[in-house]
Amino acid sequence: MSDFLKLEKVNKKYPTFSLKDVSFTVNSGEIMGFIGRNGAGKTTTLKSIMNLIHYESGKISAFGKDMTENELENKQRIGFALSELNYYPNKSIRQLLNVTKRFYKNFDEKKFYEVCKIFNLNLDKKLEELSSGMKVKYSVAIALSHKAELLILDEPTSGLDPVSRDEILDIFREIVKNGDRAILFSTHITSDLDKCATNITYIHDGEIIYTGTKANFINSYLFVVDKSKNKDLEKEYIASKELDDHIEGLIDVKKKDIFVKNGINPKEPDLEQIMVYLERSKNNEGFTL
Numbered sequence: 001m002s003d004f005l006k007l008e009k010v011n012k013k014y015p016t017f018s019l020k021d022v023s024f025t026v027n028s029g030e031i032m033g034f035i036g037r038n039g040a041g042k043t044t045t046l047k048s049i050m051n052l053i054h055y056e057s058g059k060i061s062a063f064g065k066d067m068t069e070n071e072l073e074n075k076q077r078i079g080f081a082l083s084e085l086n087y088y089p090n091k092s093i094r095q096l097l098n099v100t101k102r103f104y105k106n107f108d109e110k111k112f113y114e115v116c117k118i119f120n121l122n123l124d125k126k127l128e129e130l131s132s133g134m135k136v137k138y139s140v141a142i143a144l145s146h147k148a149e150l151l152i153l154d155e156p157t158s159g160l161d162p163v164s165r166d167e168i169l170d171i172f173r174e175i176v177k178n179g180d181r182a183i184l185f186s187t188h189i190t191s192d193l194d195k196c197a198t199n200i201t202y203i204h205d206g207e208i209i210y211t212g213t214k215a216n217f218i219n220s221y222l223f224v225v226d227k228s229k230n231k232d233l234e235k236e237y238i239a240s241k242e243l244d245d246h247i248e249g250l251i252d253v254k255k256k257d258i259f260v261k262n263g264i265n266p267k268e269p270d271l272e273q274i275m276v277y278l279e280r281s282k283n284n285e286g287f288t289l
Contacts, residue, residue, distance in 0.1 A: 002028050003064065004150045004182045010048055010058035017206060019044055019055065024201045024211040026150070029179035031172055033197035033214070034186040035271070037279060041206040042186040043082075046154050050080050062150065076104060079143020079151045081136070089128035093121060093138060104146035112145035133164035140171060151175065153185040157192050165189070169196045190271035202275070204282055222251050222266035223273050224259055233262060239281035250277035
């Protein structure tokens with residue numbers, strides 16, 4: 001396993017927002033889910049990786065080579081797509097191919113047609129006529145046709161119906177199964193990561209609060225439903241909320257015995273529960289009516 005992408009203390013300042021020492025690594029064979037609330041810094045980070053915006057300090061390297069100094073070489077090996085494809089909306093896929101293939105020295109036109117057939121992409125459809133799911137497939141088809149080893153995708157499943165999302169996730173798993181490719185994709189749809197991610201990087205307000213395996217992330221927490229509404233346990237939660245008939249919330253796995261002794265059996269959380277309650281904790285969210 002080797003580093004396909006490495007960020008080291010990347011900083012970017014805006015008047016109302018900053019990336020702060022953003023650091024994480026994506027290795028070959030991994031599907032890294034990049035999560036966080038809207039505005040947390042996901043797209044800014046991805047744009048920094050691709051040199052679409054200038055960051056003030058830190059280092060970003062791909063395949064062991066600095067992205068700034070080796071941008072053209074590295075981008076030959078990266079497939080990148082933002083959440084919406086807005087360029088040349090009135091051009092068909094076939095017309096766009098004639099432009100796109102000029103940018104990649106290893107572009108395999110035959111491979112592109114094969115992938116489009118597998119994906120059921122109509123080559124004569126204009127970009128503006130494609131559904132969100134078809135736009136994602138088009139981006140992946142381009143990446144696979146120039147033999148991209150690393151795919152970097154911004155919200156690729158946003159707006160897709162459940163069937164299309166599941167199909168895209170199957171494609172992602174197929175892409176990395178041989179261990180010679182990797183995928184980094186940002187998302188706020190945590191259920192997608194439950195299905196396909198091997199690793200998680202979690203960003204909050206421009207700072208990385210976790211990066212590592214999905215299993216370790218999930219195993220660090222437990223989810224509690226307390227129907228007895230034991231107020232003495234409130235201080236043991238990372239964050240909680242009281243509903244009509246119970247209190248529910250997230251706890252550190254090390255606190256399990258405290259709850260078990262009080263007749264409560266905590267369960268393994270899903271990613272959505274972890275993210276919701278960590279965000280409640282960090283934003284100190286409370287409501288007074």
